[in-house]
Amino acid sequence: MAKWTPLWLHKLSSPPVFYGFAGKLRPWAIALALILGIAALYGGLVLAPPDYQQGDDYRIIFIHVPCAWMSLFIYGVMGIAAFIALVWRIKLAEVVAMASAPIGASFTFITLVTGSLWGERMWGTWWTWDARLTSELVLLFLYLGVIALYHSFEDRRQGARTAAFLALIGIINVPIVHFSVNWWNTLHQGSTIRLLGPSSIAPSMIWPLLTMMAATKFYYFASLFGRARADLLSLESGKDWVRQIAENEVRR
Amino acid sequence: MNPTRQRRLTLIIAVLVAVTVAAALVVYALQQNMNYLFTPTQVQAGDATRYKNFRLGGMVKAGSIQRSNDSLKVTFTVVDAAGAMPVEYTGILPDLFREDQSVIATGHMDGARFVATEVLAKHDETYMPQELKDAMAKAHEGKHIDESATPDKQQL
Numbered sequence: 501m502a503k504w505t506p507l508w509l510h511k512l513s514s515p516p517v518f519y520g521f522a523g524k525l526r527p528w529a530i531a532l533a534l535i536l537g538i539a540a541l542y543g544g545l546v547l548a549p550p551d552y553q554q555g556d557d558y559r560i561i562f563i564h565v566p567c568a569w570m571s572l573f574i575y576g577v578m579g580i581a582a583f584i585a586l587v588w589r590i591k592l593a594e595v596v597a598m599a600s601a602p603i604g605a606s607f608t609f610i611t612l613v614t615g616s617l618w619g620e621r622m623w624g625t626w627w628t629w630d631a632r633l634t635s636e637l638v639l640l641f642l643y644l645g646v647i648a649l650y651h652s653f654e655d656r657r658q659g660a661r662t663a664a665f666l667a668l669i670g671i672i673n674v675p676i677v678h679f680s681v682n683w684w685n686t687l688h689q690g691s692t693i694r695l696l697g698p699s700s701i702a703p704s705m706i707w708p709l710l711t712m713m714a715a716t717k718f719y720y721f722a723s724l725f726g727r728a729r730a731d732l733l734s735l736e737s738g739k740d741w742v743r744q745i746a747e748n749e750v751r752r
Numbered sequence: 753m754n755p756t757r758q759r760r761l762t763l764i765i766a767v768l769v770a771v772t773v774a775a776a777l778v779v780y781a782l783q784q785n786m787n788y789l790f791t792p793t794q795v796q797a798g799d800a801t802r803y804k805n806f807r808l809g810g811m812v813k814a815g816s817i818q819r820s821n822d823s824l825k826v827t828f829t830v831v832d833a834a835g836a837m838p839v840e841y842t843g844i845l846p847d848l849f850r851e852d853q854s855v856i857a858t859g860h861m862d863g864a865r866f867v868a869t870e871v872l873a874k875h876d877e878t879y880m881p882q883e884l885k886d887a888m889a890k891a892h893e894g895k896h897i898d899e900s901a902t903p904d905k906q907q908l
Binding site: 583623630631669685689691700704 | 757760761764767768771772775779782783788789809845846847848849856870871872873874875876877878879880881882883884885
């Protein structure tokens with residue numbers, strides 16, 4: 501490990517330390533995801549007023565948009581982990597990248613399904629080959645490709661590194677999905693929430709959206725921690741620290 | 753950093769740069785010829801002549817919607833900042849279809865008319881309750897700004 505990485509980060513990348521750390525944080529992440537998710541659903545489906553144009557139909561936004569954000573965010577995490585895995589061959593980075601793929605694929609799938617339902621009601625079509633929809637579909641295929649490639653190798657570490665390469669190359673699709681609505685004439689509307697400049701959504705509608713965004717993030721971390729812990733145990737099954745955990749389990 | 757890692761890092765960065773350049777060129781090229789839709793101005797300028805079927809996008813002109821009494825036939829005018837195009841459509845329109853709404857019609861030219869086989873409604877990225885919309889409309893009335901006339905994010 502290079503000298504410029506802080507010691508705590510170096511320590512955290514060791515499987516037994518991360519195993520303990522993730523195990524401690526996971527219940528908190530699950531609790532926060534549940535509480536925030538329920539609050540956001542109540543806020544979005546009950547408290548928020550109907551839209552002037554779309555009436556109650558717009559409420560699917562509280563699922564659709566947070567899932568779409570997560571589909572891109574998780575790909576970003578997976579891409580960075582893949583990069584670290586390829587250059588430094590850190591086992592934890594491989595595990596994080598590979599554990600993220602199914603979660604990201606699920607969020608992408610939910611985005612496509614909810615978008616399709618919304619599109620049928622508002623636009624008048626389930627699907628159209630516009631740039632935003634098509635690039636999001638490509639994102640789903642990239643996730644599925646990463647998962648398939650990972651599982652097509654006998655040696656899991658070799659599979660992880662090969663799939664990490666695909667994940668890394670596919671990261672180019674993330675800005676394309678995000679900016680597709682600006683670069684091309686699309687049926688899909690532009691971004692409602694902007695980091696720079698005012699968002700074009702009323703305050704009574706924005707808070708459930710942002711709450712759901714936080715809830716999906718916590719859900720991702722909870723799910724990632726669970727998957728990574730299981731993967732670490734099976735990858736390191738011969739090591740002392742795993743044997744110790746197994747012995748403790750038996751004794752209990 | 754040891755030489756092996758250095759080499760891997762260089763290789764991966766080189767691959768990433770290559771992929772980014774390739775993607776940027778593809779995006780640039782597609783911007784030239786992957787138009788999801790043509791605006792009335794573009795159609796009248798002859799941009800769409802090489803397509804038999806294409807999509808026409810724009811705003812439904814206020815007061816231009818005429819429904820037939822004995823069939824599902826509807827005629828309306830789609831406008832953008834500079835052009836206007838009469839459209840004919842037979843079928844069921846989406847719920848959002850109304851005056852001053854962005855629509856995307858798929859079809860072909862028949863003389864100066866556009867005959868649509870599908871009409872989709874496009875909505876913008878603004879969400880607000882009805883009361884806020886009314887309040888804003890009231891505030892705008894004094895200034896004679898027709899909100900619906902402001903072009904969409906897409907260059908209509």
